[in-house]
Amino acid sequence: MRLTEVWRADPERTFELFSEFPADENGFENQAAGMDRERFAVYVHELEEQSRGIGLQPGWVPSSKYVLINDEGAYVGIFNLRHRLNDNLRVGAGHIGYGIAPQYRGRGYATVGLRLTLDKARELGIDEAYLSVHKDNRASLAVQQHCGAHIDHEDGLEYYTRISTAPEPGNLPKAEFMFPGPERDRLVGLILAGTKTATAALMIEYEEDDEPLPQVGERSALVDSSERPVAILVTTAVDVIPLGKITDRHAIDEGEGDTTAAAWRHTHESFWNAPEYRNEFADPDFPLNDDSLVVFEHFKVVRLLDSMANKTADGYEQQV
Incomplete structure (x- = not known):
């Protein structure tokens, strides 16, 4: 048929x-x-x-x-x-x-x-x-x-x-932000509240792991520190941008508190230069400068799952 x-x-x-x-x-x-x-x-x-x-x-x-x-x-x-x-x-x-x-x-x-x-x-x-x-x-x-x-x-x-017609969360790739713990749950709360609508990663991460870039329309299951799916996300746009071209708008869309490109860059370079991050690469001394490519992925929540529907950034651990 x-x-x-x-x-x-x-x-x-x-x-x-x-x-x-x-x-x-x-x-x-x-x-x-x-x-x-x-x-x-x-x-x-x-x-x-x-x-x-x-x-x-x-x-x-x-x-x-x-x-x-x-x-x-x-x-x-x-x-x-x-x-x-x-x-x-x-x-x-x-x-x-x-x-x-x-x-x-x-x-x-x-x-x-x-x-x-x-x-x-x-x-x-x-x-x-x-x-x-x-x-x-x-x-x-x-x-x-x-x-x-x-x-x-x-x-x-x-x-x-x-x-x-939404796919079951168990059949979707996981959307994991940071390592499990308070910081991941803070980011999950920001996403559920609609404050965080984008995320950024260095292009070298995709190259190191031989992973394809995210595609518009792709869905993923947002998980918290307990690996529990809390929402389904869909990718709405993907931009590959030199680090030196990041704008204030990018910083605001990422929704983590930085409202200027300069503040955003300081926060992210601190993370990308940390030994814990660099030691995951074959060449931990890779350069990080204005020409380094950043994959900036925009997304939105298309479905809240079960009891997580009323959780927010301020009340993630408590049903409201």
Whole structure:
């Protein structure tokens, strides 16, 4: 079973699949209803551009439309994934819409297809998927609930559901700040409070350990001194900067008390010149000067875990 973007799928079979749906069925809208093959080919090209954010109509967002293909190669359903939400979508249709061709309903394809679409959402960095379903469409509500949905709210016509797509902390690399102890827990508190939104390391650390640089969109589990995951972080930007080019803004973003580049540099050079730090390198006498490269990683908290949600820099050891 697989999802394939409509512009990568077989054109004729995709056209036949879309032709099986009316313009609107239980909230699933088919913009291709009534199109002939020539117009449908243009529509598929428009969908490809829409997935890249090209030529969007007012109020639209980038989205990807997929066909669900079963193990026998049959085209059984259509799934749409919006890459992000605007205010109207957030209180309305949400991220995902789907429909299964009439002859394939009742066989579990909707559940499989929705799970595959949630995987795509996770790859886009969506930690919680928003969906909606007509109140009289109990089968579709059951599909969503089988995929972990809960009803967030409702109105006279619709249930509005939410499905967590955040990865489990145990499956993520650890984000460890300093060594275990009071200083690590102080930094964890600053991160939870939103004061610390960046961290810095010398490029030589990555070179010494033959590690790749962090990448935008990567997630990690922030751990405290007890190695307990307390939050999930996502990398939002990575800058490689000569030490002499660090600015006051960098110092403030790191959130550890330094508000000027000069103060930041004094604090960090004291750490980077300490024997305990340098003795970890093959050449502990490596130079540290204006040209030394610093990897400056920006991040944000995307999920607080369990009882840690109310901990802050001032009250990390005590629930508030």
